[in-house]
Amino acid sequence: MSVKIRRLSYNQADFSKQMNDLLSWESVSDDAVNGRVLEIISEVRKHGDKAVVEYTQKFDRVSAQSMAELTFDKDRIQQSLARINPAQRKALELAAERVRLYHEHQKQDSWRYTEADGTVLGQKITPLDRVGLYVPGGKASYPSSVIMNAIPAKVAGVPEVVMVVPTPDNEVNDIVLAAAAVAGVDRVFAIGGAQAVAALAYGTETVPAVDKIVGPGNIYVATAKRHVFGKVGIDMIAGPSEILVVCDAGTNPDWIAMDLFSQAEHDEDAQAILISQDKAFIEQVEASINKLLPTMERSEIIKTSLEARGALIHVDTKEQALEVANIIAPEHLELSVADPEDWLPEIRHAGAIFMGRYTAESIGDYCAGPNHVLPTSGTARYSSPLGVYDFQKRSSIIFCSEQGAAELGKTASVLARGESLTAHARSAEYRMKK
Amino acid sequence: MSVKIRRLSYNQADFSKQMNDLLSWESVSDDAVNGRVLEIISEVRKHGDKAVVEYTQKFDRVSAQSMAELTFDKDRIQQSLARINPAQRKALELAAERVRLYHEHQKQDSWRYTEADGTVLGQKITPLDRVGLYVPGGKASYPSSVIMNAIPAKVAGVPEVVMVVPTPDNEVNDIVLAAAAVAGVDRVFAIGGAQAVAALAYGTETVPAVDKIVGPGNIYVATAKRHVFGKVGIDMIAGPSEILVVCDAGTNPDWIAMDLFSQAEHDEDAQAILISQDKAFIEQVEASINKLLPTMERSEIIKTSLEARGALIHVDTKEQALEVANIIAPEHLELSVADPEDWLPEIRHAGAIFMGRYTAESIGDYCAGPNHVLPTSGTARYSSPLGVYDFQKRSSIIFCSEQGAAELGKTASVLARGESLTAHARSAEYRMKK
Numbered sequence: 001m002s003v004k005i006r007r008l009s010y011n012q013a014d015f016s017k018q019m020n021d022l023l024s025w026e027s028v029s030d031d032a033v034n035g036r037v038l039e040i041i042s043e044v045r046k047h048g049d050k051a052v053v054e055y056t057q058k059f060d061r062v063s064a065q066s067m068a069e070l071t072f073d074k075d076r077i078q079q080s081l082a083r084i085n086p087a088q089r090k091a092l093e094l095a096a097e098r099v100r101l102y103h104e105h106q107k108q109d110s111w112r113y114t115e116a117d118g119t120v121l122g123q124k125i126t127p128l129d130r131v132g133l134y135v136p137g138g139k140a141s142y143p144s145s146v147i148m149n150a151i152p153a154k155v156a157g158v159p160e161v162v163m164v165v166p167t168p169d170n171e172v173n174d175i176v177l178a179a180a181a182v183a184g185v186d187r188v189f190a191i192g193g194a195q196a197v198a199a200l201a202y203g204t205e206t207v208p209a210v211d212k213i214v215g216p217g218n219i220y221v222a223t224a225k226r227h228v229f230g231k232v233g234i235d236m237i238a239g240p241s242e243i244l245v246v247c248d249a250g251t252n253p254d255w256i257a258m259d260l261f262s263q264a265e266h267d268e269d270a271q272a273i274l275i276s277q278d279k280a281f282i283e284q285v286e287a288s289i290n291k292l293l294p295t296m297e298r299s300e301i302i303k304t305s306l307e308a309r310g311a312l313i314h315v316d317t318k319e320q321a322l323e324v325a326n327i328i329a330p331e332h333l334e335l336s337v338a339d340p341e342d343w344l345p346e347i348r349h350a351g352a353i354f355m356g357r358y359t360a361e362s363i364g365d366y367c368a369g370p371n372h373v374l375p376t377s378g379t380a381r382y383s384s385p386l387g388v389y390d391f392q393k394r395s396s397i398i399f400c401s402e403q404g405a406a407e408l409g410k411t412a413s414v415l416a417r418g419e420s421l422t423a424h425a426r427s428a429e430y431r432m433k434k
Numbered sequence: 435m436s437v438k439i440r441r442l443s444y445n446q447a448d449f450s451k452q453m454n455d456l457l458s459w460e461s462v463s464d465d466a467v468n469g470r471v472l473e474i475i476s477e478v479r480k481h482g483d484k485a486v487v488e489y490t491q492k493f494d495r496v497s498a499q500s501m502a503e504l505t506f507d508k509d510r511i512q513q514s515l516a517r518i519n520p521a522q523r524k525a526l527e528l529a530a531e532r533v534r535l536y537h538e539h540q541k542q543d544s545w546r547y548t549e550a551d552g553t554v555l556g557q558k559i560t561p562l563d564r565v566g567l568y569v570p571g572g573k574a575s576y577p578s579s580v581i582m583n584a585i586p587a588k589v590a591g592v593p594e595v596v597m598v599v600p601t602p603d604n605e606v607n608d609i610v611l612a613a614a615a616v617a618g619v620d621r622v623f624a625i626g627g628a629q630a631v632a633a634l635a636y637g638t639e640t641v642p643a644v645d646k647i648v649g650p651g652n653i654y655v656a657t658a659k660r661h662v663f664g665k666v667g668i669d670m671i672a673g674p675s676e677i678l679v680v681c682d683a684g685t686n687p688d689w690i691a692m693d694l695f696s697q698a699e700h701d702e703d704a705q706a707i708l709i710s711q712d713k714a715f716i717e718q719v720e721a722s723i724n725k726l727l728p729t730m731e732r733s734e735i736i737k738t739s740l741e742a743r744g745a746l747i748h749v750d751t752k753e754q755a756l757e758v759a760n761i762i763a764p765e766h767l768e769l770s771v772a773d774p775e776d777w778l779p780e781i782r783h784a785g786a787i788f789m790g791r792y793t794a795e796s797i798g799d800y801c802a803g804p805n806h807v808l809p810t811s812g813t814a815r816y817s818s819p820l821g822v823y824d825f826q827k828r829s830s831i832i833f834c835s836e837q838g839a840a841e842l843g844k845t846a847s848v849l850a851r852g853e854s855l856t857a858h859a860r861s862a863e864y865r866m867k868k
Contacts, residue, residue, distance in 0.1 A: 091848035102555055106549070111539060121536055121803050126782055128816050139711035142853050175852060211816045230671075234815035255864045261857035297856045300747075333829075340833065347829070348560055353835035355554075357704075358865045362858035364836060366846040369555050370830035382562050382645040382667035393466035394818040395767075397785035398793050399774065405792035411801040412794070414525035418609060419576050422731045423695035424796035430689045431792045 002137065002290050005306050007282075010315040022273075022311050023328060025239055027352050030219065037223045040194040041201075046112065048204035055195040056210030060137070060168045060369075062190070067206035072177065072188040080177035088175060095148050095367035096182045103155040107390035112397055119404030120419035122397040125155035128209060131391060132232075134215035134225075135176060137166035137192050143179035144365065148372045148388065149215050150183035160183050162210055164200065167193025171343055176385035192217075193226035201228035213385065214373075235386060239377035240269035240309075243361055244330035246272065248337040249281035251357045257288035258335060262362050264305035265298040271309040273328065275321050282312045322346045330378040332361050349380045405431040436724050439740050441716075442748040444758065456707075456745055457762060459811050461674055464653065472492045474628040475635075482638035489629040494571070494602045496624070501640035506611065506622040514611035522609060529615045530581050536803030537589040546831055553838030556831040561591035564642060565825060566634035566666075567619065568659075569610060571600035571626050577613035580804045583649050583820065584617035588800035590825035595619050598634065600626025602737035619816075625652075626644055628658035635662035641659035648820065669820060673811035674743075676763035677783075677795055680755055681708065681716035682771040685791045691722035693768060696796050698739035699732040705743040707762065708756050716746045756780045764794050781830040783814045811836035814858065839865040 008018050043051040049067045056062055066071045112122025132362055133155045135146055146163070153161050163180055165173070168188040180188055189207055191199065197217075203209030212233035213225060225234045243263035247256055261270035276282050289306070293299050315321045315360060322343065325333060329349035337343060340355035346354060351374030354361050365372045373386035399409065409428040417422035442452050466657050479487040483501045490496055490504060500502045515523055546556025565587045569580055580597070597614055599607070599626040614622055623641055625633065631651075637643030646667035647659060659668045677697035679692055694706035710716050723740070727733050749755045756777065759767060763783035771777060774789035781787060785808030788795050799806045807820035834842065843862040850858035 012717055068818050088852050091588070091845045091852075094845050095849060105545060106557070115540070119802075123540070123804075123819075124778070124781075124787070129782065144849055144853065164740070194491055230811075230813070233813070252864070255861070258857055258861040258864060262855070262861040265855060265857040268575075297854070300854065302857070341505050343557070344831075347558075348563065348577060349827075350829045351597050352830035352832065353558070356485050358839035359832050359834040360839070360843070360846070360861040360865050361854075362850055362862045363839065363842045363846045363865075364830070365858060366849045368832045368844055369552075370543065370557075370832055374830070375827075377664075377666070379664070380829070382827060385557075388829070389823070393783075393809075393814065394821070395781070395784045395814065396780075396798070396808070396819050397789065398786065398802045399789035399803055400797060400802070402792050405797065408797045409794070409802055411528050412797045412799070413802045415529060415578055416519055416796055418522050419578065420524075420731070421696070421699060421796075423692055423699040423736070424799060427689070427692040427696040427794040428796045430686070430750040431794055434806045 003293060003303055003306050005286065005289070006311045008311055008313045010313070010320045012212055019327065022259060022309070023378065024292070033219055033223050034075045036429060037194045037227060041198040041224060041227055043197055044198035044204065045202050049206050052191055052195050052199050052204055052207070055193065056166070056191050060166050062167060062170050065078070067189070069188040071206065072190065077177055077181045077185065077188055078401050078428065079173045079382045081181050082176040083185055084178045089178060092143060092147070092182045093195040096151060098367055098369040099151045101154060103152050103388050106152070106387065108392060111426050113349045115404065117403040117407065118401030120397065120399040124397055125392050126395070127159070128211045128391050128393065129158070130160040130210045131158050131211040132163060132210035132216050133163040134196065134213060135163055135165040135223055136217055137173065138168050141165070141173045142153060143175045144372065145216060146176060146179035146185070147183050147404070150180070150185050152371065152386060152388045153391040154184045158391050160187070160208070163188045163202065164191050164196040166190065166196070169184065174353045187189070194220045197221055212391070216388070235316055235373065235390065236379065236383060237374065237395045240271060241266045241334040242271040242330050242376060243334060244273045244275065244325060244328050245334040245336055246325060247276050247281065249276060249278035251336040253288040254292065254359070255284050256336065258277055259361060260289065260306070260310065261292070261296060261302050262360070263332065264310065265296070266301040268301055268304040268308065272306060272307045273311045273313060275313045275315055275324055277315055277317065277321065278312055282314055286312065287324035304366055318343070325350070331374045331376045331377040331380065334359070334361055351385055404434040435831070437727060437737055437740050439720065439723070440745045442745055442747045444747070444754045451757070453761060457812065458745070467653055471628045471654055471661060474660055475632040475658060478629055478632035478638065479636050480664065481704070481808070486633050486638055486641070487648065489627065491602070493627055494600050496604050497860055498624070501623070501638070504624040505640065505810055506624065511615045511622055512552055513609055514608045515615050517608040518612045521843050523612060526581070526613055526616045527575060529578070530585060532801055532803040533585045534589060537586050537822050541589060542823065542826060549838065550838040552786060552835030553831040554831065558831055559826050560616050560829070562594070562645045562825050562827065563592070564594045564596065564644045565583045565592050566647040567595060567597040568630065568646035568647060568651050568655055569597055569599040570651055571607065572864050575599070575607045575610050577609045579650060579804065580610060580613035581617050584614065585621050586805065586820060586822045587825040588618045590778060590822045592825050594621070596634065596642060598621045598625050599722050600624065600629040600630070628654045631655055631658035631662060635666045642862050646703065646825070648824070667805065669824065670813065670817060672811060674705060675700045676705040676709045676764050676810060677766040677768060678759060678762050679768040679770055681715065682758060683710060684772055685770040687715065687718040687722040688726065689791070690719050690770060691726050693795060694723070694740070694744065695726070695730060696794070697738050698729070698736040698744065701733055702738040702742065704739045706740060707745045707747065708800070709747045709758055711749055711751065711755065713748055725770035734785055739853065759784070763812040765808045765810045765814065766798070768795055785809045785814045785819055789793050840867040
């Protein structure tokens with residue numbers, strides 16, 4: 001089993017075109033899926049619980065006859081902690097605690113200041129009232145995803161986090177429920193798909209309407225999230241996962257190969273790229289890839305991913321490496337170099353930066369503390385990891401003193417009249433001292 | 435000219451249904467507009483400047499033959515300051531300075547902390563590279579919008595803010611250009627519509643591709659922004675503007691009427707609502723509305739807006755007033771009461787809160803300091819005023835010490851194996867001490 005990975009060099013004439021090809025990714029929208037999702041949303045809005053139960057019976061092949069049977073109460077959620085093995089429980093608890101500690105640093109507080117004339121300006125920062133967390137069921141059921149999505153909401157102070165997770169063929173995943181317990185999730189419903197998204201957005205007799213929906217899902221879930229956006233907030237619609245490893249040849253090539261695998265094993269569309277100034281090292285990593293691949297459980301997925309979307313890129317200088325890294329704006333950036341602090345100031349765009357030879361990306365995925373929900377497909381150019389700030393919102397505060405209103409009114413009046421908005425001007429002028 | 439405004443009472447049997455009717459607003463999507471916009475985006479991606487110039491000639495009836503003729507350079511932008519009247523220039527400069535001072539408070543800095551074993555965690559906060567600002571041309575051309583959108587980007591440290599503003603029939607609006615000068619906009623192109631949005635998102639020979647597009651626009655602009663979202667970031671797609679005034683009957687009813695007008699004059703879909711515990715006061719405000727309306731330049735728009743979407747709501751208690759305010763989650767909330775600080779803790783959702791009898795909403799629209807780009811249509815439940823935070827992004831920092839990697843690796847390994855992600859586990863295990 002030998003892997004053919006694309007080899008690129010910064011110096012080749014068509015490097016820029018090759019990079020465009022490598023990075024191009026447009027999610028396909030599917031008219032059939034779109035129509036189906038719109039119908040499901042409409043049915044759930046009209047018929048509430050009844051529609052949700054019927055879709056769940058049909059799509060998830062479950063026997064439940066009512067939403068009551070599709071509800072996990074607080075006790076059942078807590079019981080799951082006793083049902084999983086103690087090592088897993090301990091790992092979940094440790095990860096949750098570290099994620100909580102890190103996210104506490106992101107919490108923002110209201111602020112205000114008072115001007116000389118007594119006018120007060122500021123911003124009041126409050127948590128969202130209620131958040132919905134989508135968790136996929138079946139084989140792609142990840143407890144780490146529960147922790148990463150629920151804990152920032154709880155740190156923000158969201159009073160109620162409602163989770164939905166389908167239980168196809170009545171199969172309940174106790175590790176996912178245990179993660180919900182550890183993360184402080186308040187209620188769990190055993191529903192999924194577009195019907196779960198619609199229930200969270202519009203509410204049913206049993207499922208409370210939320211203010212924002214977060215969490216990963218398949219094409220039906222992603223499409224439904226797009227459609228309910230505006231009624232509720234949503235997180236980003238994620239593209240395939242990616243890693244960019246930059247290595248100075250000082251790290252064990254087996255480690256680098258495994259780091260690339262750890263991204264490629266997610267799915268066939270995942271992207272793993274290595275940049276190095278050292279051609280011989282690139283060849284060593286390629287040899288490690290070929291040596292280690294047969295030992296991997298997901299070797300077929302890894303091979304497909306590396307051949308379709310992977311790349312080994314040679315550059316001549318550190319500046320070239322940085323330039324390419326900033327063009328890629330990767331979800332995960334591993335700086336496997338001797339002095340990563342020296343590189344950091346020049347990194348402008350990346351979801352998460354893994355510094356030094358000892359920081360495996362997978363540590364960040366599970367338990368280092370930072371969030372594993374990160375901007376993909378170059379969107380790190382303008383967006384951020386999921387965080388407490390996604391579950392807080394701000395209201396501007398303006399409290400004019402009589403004197404402040406008189407003074408500011410003059411400016412408002414001139415500008416409002418310049419825009420022909422006379423009521424704006426007169427409203428300000430009423431408050432000006434005679 | 436007498437105005438018929440809906441009167442509601444918290445105690446009426448169907449109050450909740452009436453509120454739903456009052457607040458319902460779904461933006462209509464238009465298939466014809468959608469198709470046209472997709473075609474324009476596709477042409478601009480294929481033909482760049484040529485397509486942009488042709489669309490601009492056609493839609494804006496301009497004589498320019500090249501992008502060079504549609505470009506305002508730094509000198510031309512600066513010259514506009516001398517072309518407007520000095521009172522307006524002074525007002526723009528004063529507003530810009532106050533907006534800048536307020537937004538400085540929102541700027542966030544990178545942070546990090548070091549754990550006992552030497553592991554470093556943090557978040558690196560950086561400005562976006564380049565931002566595009568859409569400004570409508572013609573009659574709805576608002577210099578205040580330039581200030582409110584460009585200054586937060588500049589405070590965030592965005593090196594290049596590119597503005598587009600159409601010049602229909604070759605008409606250049608010098609006040610808008612002067613606002614661009616005052617706000618520190620770097621380049622201005624005289625283009626608009628979906629073609630301008632496409633040019634900013636994908637870049638042309640002349641227009642540089644940006645990372646995020648902000649600013650208001652018509653249905654073509656809003657539709658184009660939706661389509662380019664993902665390639666670039668966008669701000670929210672705003673609904674009609676709204677104000678909720680809560681008054682304890684202690685404010686001059688003429689002032690309150692004018693405050694309602696100042697929202698209603700924006701357009702026929704704008705929404706102005708008054709809540710009071712005092713029935714007699716509500717009638718006084720209604721009398722003021724009827725008295726003042728004939729004196730307003732935009733009386734027709736105000737009348738249509740108040741009759742279609744306005745309301746005067748009577749409640750019995752402060753608690754009821756607060757409950758209704760939080761259900762509405764208004765863009766602008768005016769607390770025209772004796773002690774607004776006493777009300778503030780109970781306000782959970784509002785874009786901006788105008789406190790006390792002297793704080794006219796229009797002061798906030800122009801020059802108090804806070805942003806006038808605010809969440810509409812109840813989206814204050816989960817979103818915030820435009821701010822510096824919209825032009826900064828974050829990258830997680832993880833720098834494990836050797837000891838930290840060994841310790842964290844254990845947890846990552848257990849959780850990764852629990853999710854059947856073996857490469858993740860092995861990548862962490864390589865870094866564990868033997």
